[in-house]
Amino acid sequence: MKQAFKLQNSILAKYLIRNVLMLTAGVFIVIGLVIFGNQLVLVIKESLEEGIPIADLLPLVSFKMIRDVPLILSLSLFLAIILAVSKSYKDSEAIVMNSLGIGDKHLMVFIQPVVMIILIFILFLTTVAVPWSKQQRSMIMDRSENASEFSFIKEGEFQDFKGGELVFYASKVKEVEGESTQNMEEVFIYTLANGQPIITLATQAQKYTDAETKSVYLRLKDGARYHGFPSTANKKILNFDQYDLQIIDGEKRHNVNTTIKTESKPTLELIFSSKAGEIAEWQWRLSQPVSVFILSIFAIMLGKTSPRGGKNLGVLAGVLVFILYNNALLMAKSSLERGEISPLVGLWWVHLLVLLIIFVFYAYRHGKLSQLISKPF
Structure with missing residues (x-):
């Protein structure tokens, strides 16, 4: 009898695993097409705005895809388990399982081979592949920046930068061989300062980078700055022989590069760090595979529905749970980066809270919650 029961469990486990795998693949393809598209x-738009070479487009898209795969795969598995369990209840298959003594605990055990394989794969992605992809993307972006933000300016054409805040025109642009500078002639620049338009005209200009601050400037020669045009109120004209106009703030660029550098560091290096930002980063990397295991347990209970229940109720609840869970992890990560919470608490409190919710939900579904509440301590 026991051997027959084990055989039945084996058949049911394989059936459930097959359904979960097929649904995971289907959901991943649908979500992936939307997000990757x-x-x-976005990458093509960014490349046009920042002058990224066309040859770097495919690598940049690939690196961004690698970054998003852990989240998409985690969501796909979560929804697939909900759909597979829900389908078994809709088709009354789960009723037969329950009559054989197979309940939620058994289903949780049945799906663990799939969960563990995907968990290990996501762990590899978050701790190795994603940091590497961010490092490679950073190298491409740095190379594009070092080649100069203005290296793709077309002679004799008006072009806008900084989201339209700066309009630039140069009748001639000459590259200086062996140097990261450019010489320009007959320059027109339109900018806004405190809501007031400023027009700058210069006969010559040269782009250079400050060695200390890393800010990028245009050194304008023999020109004039017109404040307040085209209105006549508070109109000012400033003639100059030489004027340095800051194009890129080196401090802002340094802050962005520091964040990217942390995200691209090896996981082992981060684990032994005492910096709040680096501690938050490695805890975030480990939290994603941990959440896969926790969500797989939650999915079993969300998929358990009545044959007359709403078809998509479990899926909608699952999407809401997934969003809240990940947002809570992101908020905990930000708090840890700012030093507002202890590294010992870190992101782990979010996982413990979700586990507590699962325990309460499980007790409620099986009529044990009232017993736990009334039980004296």
């Missing part, structure tokens, strides 16, 4: 559009 959007990423492709």
